[in-house]
Amino acid sequence: MGRKGREIVKVDVGELIELLKKAYADEWIAYYAYKWIAKMVHGPGSPHIAELAEKIAEEEEEHANELAERILELGGDLPYGIEKLYEIANCKTVKYPEDLNDLKGILEALAEAEACAIEVYNKILNWLSPCYEKDVKTFHLIEHILSEEIAHEESFENLIE
Numbered sequence: 001m002g003r004k005g006r007e008i009v010k011v012d013v014g015e016l017i018e019l020l021k022k023a024y025a026d027e028w029i030a031y032y033a034y035k036w037i038a039k040m041v042h043g044p045g046s047p048h049i050a051e052l053a054e055k056i057a058e059e060e061e062e063h064a065n066e067l068a069e070r071i072l073e074l075g076g077d078l079p080y081g082i083e084k085l086y087e088i089a090n091c092k093t094v095k096y097p098e099d100l101n102d103l104k105g106i107l108e109a110l111a112e113a114e115a116c117a118i119e120v121y122n123k124i125l126n127w128l129s130p131c132y133e134k135d136v137k138t139f140h141l142i143e144h145i146l147s148e149e150i151a152h153e154e155s156f157e158n159l160i161e
């Protein structure tokens with residue numbers, strides 16, 4: 001990031017980078033959980049869930065990439081290694097039911113995981129508030145990711161009903 005780009009960031013950059021790194025870890029855990037369930041879900045109705053899981057996995061990967069770009073722009077580096085990701089993540093796992101025929105249980109676990117993501121991004125936005133001018137670019141990025149997490153949760157809750 002250039003001189004002016006850095007100059008307009010009015011928050012504790014070190015603290016912001018730590019928050020973004022934790023969210024970055026969450027995104028990779030979510031990505032893996034979606035890719036895993038897309039292959040493992042079975043029984044009637046499962047192809048629809050598998051397809052949805054693949055699609056959302058792509059969006060979580062995008063979130064990880066967007067967060068990575070911002071972390072690097074701010075002068076941070078990316079955590080390396082699965083253990084490290086697990087250590088710093090806010091949402092460490094998706095609690096799938098033992099029976100992977102239990103589609104309702106799977107949907108509930110995914111909705112719960114998305115609720116965790118929503119909380120994380122909402123907290124970051126609150127941290128950047130009340131004056132989002134403290135870091136306009138990060139604010140808009142997090143707002144964009146948060147709106148997708150809200151849509152993810154809703155898509156599972158609609159299927160549960």
Ligand SMILES: [Fe+2]
Nearest residue numbers: 027059060063
């Ligand atoms: Fe995400």
Ligand SMILES: [Fe+2]
Nearest residue numbers: 114117149152
């Ligand atoms: Fe999500």
